[in-house]
Amino acid sequence: xxxxxxxxxxxxxxxxxxxxxxxxQSDRGLGFLVNxxxxxxxxxxxxxxxxxxxxxxxxGLYGVVTALEAVLLRWKKGD
Numbered sequence: 606x607x608x609x610x611x612x613x614x615x616x617x618x619x620x621x622x623x624x625x626x627x628x629x630q631s632d633r634g635l636g637f638l639v640n641x642x643x644x645x646x647x648x649x650x651x652x653x654x655x656x657x658x659x660x661x662x663x664x665g666l667y668g669v670v671t672a673l674e675a676v677l678l679r680w681k682k683g684d
Contacts, residue, residue, distance in 0.1 A: 609674055616670050620663040635659050 627636025635655045642652035 609678070612674075613667060613670050616666045617663045620659060620666065624659060 623634075624636035624639070627634040628640050631637045635658055638655040639652055639659075642648040642655065
């Protein structure tokens with residue numbers, strides 16, 4: 606149970622970690638776009654689109670882990 610919960614949290618936090626890395630030092634990527642839209646261009650729609658894409662990626666990865674959990678641990682329904 607603890608392993609499954611950690612995997613779900615870890616997969617979503619990995620997206621946040623990648624974005625923070627792109628904030629710090631990058632010239633491309635969604636984190637760079639958020640940083641550019643916020644500080645460089647003051648382009649609010651671009652910032653929200655990048656954040657929406659990041660949210661979709663995180664939710665998609667969470668869904669993949671949940672689906673894998675359901676398929677691989679079908680025998681452990683009572684837990």
